[in-house]
Amino acid sequence: MLKKKIIALGAVALAASLLAAPSAQAGAKPANKANVGDECLREGVKAAGRGVNGTDLTCAKVATGSFAGTLRWWYPDMKPYGSVEWVSSSNIGGGYGTTAIAIGDAMKKEGLLKDYTVTYRSNAPLGLGYFYDQKDRKDLLLITGFAMPGGLATNGSKLSITTAKAVAGVMREAEAFVVPTSSKYKTINDLLTDIKANPKGVAIGGGNYGGVDHVTVATLAETVGVKATDLNYIPYSGGGSLVPDVIGGRVAVGISGTSEFSSYVAAGKMRVLAVTSPKPLKVIKGKTLVQQGVDLTFGNWRGILAPADLSAADYLNTVKVIDALHSTPSWKSTLVAKSWIDEYRSGDAFSKWIKVEDTAILNVLTAFKLIK
Secondary structure, eight states: OSEEEEEEEESSOTTOOOOOOOGGGGGOOOGGGGGGBBBBBBBBBBBTTOOOGOOEEEEEEOSSSSSTTTTEEHHHEOOOOEEEEESSSSTTTSSSHHHHHHHHHHHTTTSEEEEEEEEEOHHHHHHHHHHHHHOOOTTEEEEEETHHHEEEEEEEOOOOOSSEEEEEEEEEEEEEEEEEOOOSSOOOOHHHHHHHHOGSSEEESSSSSSSSHHHHHHHHHHTTTTOOOGEEEEOOOSSSHHHHHHHHSSSEEEEEEEEHHHHHTTTEEEEEEEEOSSSOOOOSSSOOOOOGGGOOOOEEEEEEEEEETOHHHHHHHHHHHHHHHSSSSHHHHHHHHOBBBBBOOOHHHHHHHHHHHHHHHHHHHHTSSSSS
């Protein structure tokens, strides 16, 4: 049963700390301890089974990106992408699109991709449906996350994220509760007082029904004895459409990933009531729920899916590309800049994890009576 404290439904808690980029001072790693991107000493030496899915790494001189000209444990047979079409199951400004852009930009900086586009669809069934309708597409990737299983189930869709080939889970992002600066609410407890007194009287805007924003609000409401089904929750197709309604006061409070609100908070257009991270974040100013006496931490994971009909060779190459990206300074600086948690798993490990996670999310939604 759900309790007041939920620490990320995935296998890894939200409390993981961000890693700094590797540097020359870190020292070369021997083959039996090698990870992709680590420094190495002797070109051509292999690190058997140290790569993703038990593949070999090779000490090689990297040709492009931040590691160019240095010896690194690498995938010499890896083929960078020419172009990628990312599929986002939320409109412009939403978390899926933001993640696609961040990954695409980092890949370009590291020479792992020449260019990319983002195709936006307004919800999980439309996004995943478009993705599955495409055939024989080596250049197609979709951003998935916590919100997608719920978005599919609450819309009555029979589609599942587990049909696709799971490439990698790349990060987790804390949530933020925000209000316009003119709002009467100064703290999260001010908001909870009104929700407890009149749940239907407080309009709460967030992502799709049954998604991570909705589950976070439902979990928070439970701390004051309010059922998820009693809330006045208004789903939006992404941060791009939610933001103006928060600023304009058309909803009392908005909830979404911190990166979707950070620039508006910095500009003085929004105030943060609380963030769901264990500790305060640099990217957005605001106290945590824990600091305000609410024993709850939460985060939204996001990852990458490839088409189900992608060949085994092309799938493994994609996994290697993302694995290499994860080791680079460009990706690590992206994590730091956005205060994203470096929660990473890839290939077979992510494939197994996502099946367990999909079931866990649906069980939570059933417990909250958001789906039957």
